[in-house]
Amino acid sequence: MTEHEPGYKTRTARQSAGPSETGDVNLGLLGGYIGYHLRLAQNASFRAFQSKSGRADLRPGWFAVLNLIGDNPGITPIALSRAAGRDKSTLTPILRDLTEYDYVVSKPRPGDRRSYGLSLTELGRERLGELAAHAKAHDRVLDEIAGKQKEDFIRILKRIAEELA
Amino acid sequence: MTEHEPGYKTRTARQSAGPSETGDVNLGLLGGYIGYHLRLAQNASFRAFQSKSGRADLRPGWFAVLNLIGDNPGITPIALSRAAGRDKSTLTPILRDLTEYDYVVSKPRPGDRRSYGLSLTELGRERLGELAAHAKAHDRVLDEIAGKQKEDFIRILKRIAEELA
């Protein structure tokens, strides 16, 4: 898309004209849509968290998974995927990495040879601790923003996730 | 609210038919994190919207872009990327597609040969209308969930996006 006619070569210009300026973009109907703001907020939150935990073995995507395994020893990948809100196929490489790093171990499930149960290793508990420190600091900022409406705020988020499932 | 026994529940999957069943997974600390619920809600909202507008030329990612161009004729890609909360490089292929579909045209900007201004075609306005119908129906559900707290809810989302930028 670099095919614009030579056109004019006015040099006066001053970026005076309009709506292309940074701040004064007209959002129109968009400004009233919950979905739009939801995406911007989630995006900002994710980036902020990601930028803090820079290590290769402390990826933000691992936090929820480690947390859930820690709180539910013996959990299966499928239960994990539902709780973490991720597709089961998304979990496969994550669990492979977590196992390679020795943060997680899987044991066969008596009574069902298709599946296996997951639990944290001691090392995994350590890493979870580090991630939790990041997460806590991160969520403290969000808590401040939400203020005393935090409970209401989370309640609405929960209902959105439930009712649109 | 989120305080359950961390015990080892060696339950062997009774797993009734309910697919919406989140299951008896213990969320632990995760249940109190705003970031976690934010991601789940955004994810659910996005999927729900996507599943409704199934056409190839009505992708959900286009909605915000078409809307912003429509409300800000002559806007540049960079201003657009900021308003839409996407990286400028993300916009390049989107704008290429929108131009190929003849929903958008770009005109050279007098005074700056690096850039160009975007605006909708008549066809683009039509498609925007269709997308807007979907979006309105979608957001009506979200509005219902938020109820009379919608304004507060959006305010918090906005602040999250701003302060974590």
Add this chain to the structure above:
DNA sequence: AGGCAATTGTTTGCCTCCAAACTATCTTAT
């Protein structure tokens, strides 16, 4: 038993996105 449907986890293919590197152009300083 035997057969058929459902479930588990993996593989494969595709899409969206960001960040860094790059080119072209504009601006500012000297």
Add this chain to the structure above:
DNA sequence: ATAAGATAGTTTGGAGGCAAACAATTGCCT
């Protein structure tokens, strides 16, 4: 005027995600 820096847009590379297709196993039904 020229050099140095800032800015606009594109390209490239990699991460992360979903969904459909698949194999293995389990459960159900007759």
